[in-house]
Amino acid sequence: MQNSGESPFKRTATDRLMNYLVLLIFVVLVVLAIVCAIAESIWEASTGEAFQWYVPWDDELNSPAIIATLQFFSYIIVMNTLVPISLYVSVEVIRLGLSWLIDWDCEMYDEETDTPPKARTTTLNEELGQIQYIFSDKTGTLTQNVMTFHMCSVGGNCLYGGTPNAPTLTDSLQTMKLDQESKRIDFSSNEYADKNFEFYDQSLLDDCRTNKEVTDFFRLIALCHTVMPEKDGTTKRPLYQAQSPDEGALVSAAANFGIVFTERSPSVVRLNVHGKEESYQVLCILDFDNVRKRMSVVVKGPSPDDRIQLLCKGADNMVFERLAGGQDDKKQKNSRTLEVVWYRRSSNIVSGIKRSD
Numbered sequence: 001m002q003n004s005g006e007s008p009f010k011r012t013a014t015d016r017l018m019n020y021l022v023l024l025i026f027v028v029l030v031v032l033a034i035v036c037a038i039a040e041s042i043w044e045a046s047t048g049e050a051f052q053w054y055v056p057w058d059d060e061l062n063s064p065a066i067i068a069t070l071q072f073f074s075y076i077i078v079m080n081t082l083v084p085i086s087l088y089v090s091v092e093v094i095r096l097g098l099s100w101l102i103d104w105d106c107e108m109y110d111e112e113t114d115t116p117p118k119a120r121t122t123t124l125n126e127e128l129g130q131i132q133y134i135f136s137d138k139t140g141t142l143t144q145n146v147m148t149f150h151m152c153s154v155g156g157n158c159l160y161g162g163t164p165n166a167p168t169l170t171d172s173l174q175t176m177k178l179d180q181e182s183k184r185i186d187f188s189s190n191e192y193a194d195k196n197f198e199f200y201d202q203s204l205l206d207d208c209r210t211n212k213e214v215t216d217f218f219r220l221i222a223l224c225h226t227v228m229p230e231k232d233g234t235t236k237r238p239l240y241q242a243q244s245p246d247e248g249a250l251v252s253a254a255a256n257f258g259i260v261f262t263e264r265s266p267s268v269v270r271l272n273v274h275g276k277e278e279s280y281q282v283l284c285i286l287d288f289d290n291v292r293k294r295m296s297v298v299v300k301g302p303s304p305d306d307r308i309q310l311l312c313k314g315a316d317n318m319v320f321e322r323l324a325g326g327q328d329d330k331k332q333k334n335s336r337t338l339e340v341v342w343y344r345r346s347s348n349i350v351s352g353i354k355r356s357d
Contacts, residue, residue, distance in 0.1 A: 102117050
């Protein structure tokens with residue numbers, strides 16, 4: 001209840017100073033107008049009556065006090081130039097120039113993501129100068145929370161991925177041992193690929209083109225999310241705006257392997273699967289939350305089959321509990337795969353598909 005009150009209106013120190021100065025100047029203006037009105041009343045009482053033969057008083061204005069009261073407002077209008085209204089315009093122009101200096105600052109340019117600084121408010125320069133304390137309650141606020149697609153297992157049969165000389169577990173899984181001679185996969189043939197994406201297991205790229213199960217895995221990743229694509233004028237690759245870094249990493253990885261999420265509308269999601277356009281009708285979206293611990297999407301398509309599919313991804317225990325019967329062997333294989341992931345201290349996510357008959 002204590003946090004349900006109205007949020008305070010935030011102003012910069014410069015705004016507060018200008019408001020104080022303008023208020024002070026307005027008070028001085030009122031005081032000067034009052035002094036002039038009092039002097040007007042004294043003059044009208046002592047000398048002004050002698051000029052009535054030349055400028056006679058109206059019947060309603062037959063008192064020096066009434067004349068002084070009306071003249072008070074006249075003095076306010078005459079001396080209104082004391083209030084520096086143009087000060088706000090001048091300060092805003094200065095702020096605009098300072099925001100341009102932020103946009104042009106080469107030391108704030110990020111080479112890895114090719115992202116220059118962008119001041120989205122003209123008061124940013126002042127606000128940065130007012131920061132005194134920083135409080136953080138989680139990792140990622142003060143550090144760089146980077147998520148990358150590291151490895152995957154499809155159907156529990158094969159573990160793809162890894163980095164050179166990374167430790168692996170030797171078990172019944174077909175784990176792959178990568179050494180220093182392992183080469184980074186060349187994605188240059190894919191016009192949608194991210195040039196900064198690194199992956200060293202060539203077999204995953206090969207199986208993605210020939211193995212339907214692997215293609216369906218990446219198709220699920222490209223459909224089950226809340227990412228929004230934005231068109232980039234320089235390349236055909238969309239810019240993905242994701243609420244969480246893991247969703248952005250998964251969708252971007254799928255694009256590198258040829259399953260590209262290209263467009264979203266309230267009812268339709270479009271993919272480019274190895275150069276072939278696919279359109280899916282979105283029937284329902286169940287977002288991830290702390291209770292469900294999973295996200296589910298119900299889609300229909302692609303044509304001509306137009307089958308209804310339930311796509312789900314989330315915590316391993318939540319997905320395993322909802323597996324169809326007769327899949328104990330697959331569940332055991334995937335559990336052993338998760339041991340490899342846990343051994344490498346990587347975050348994991350489990351996904352599954354249910355198709356209508």
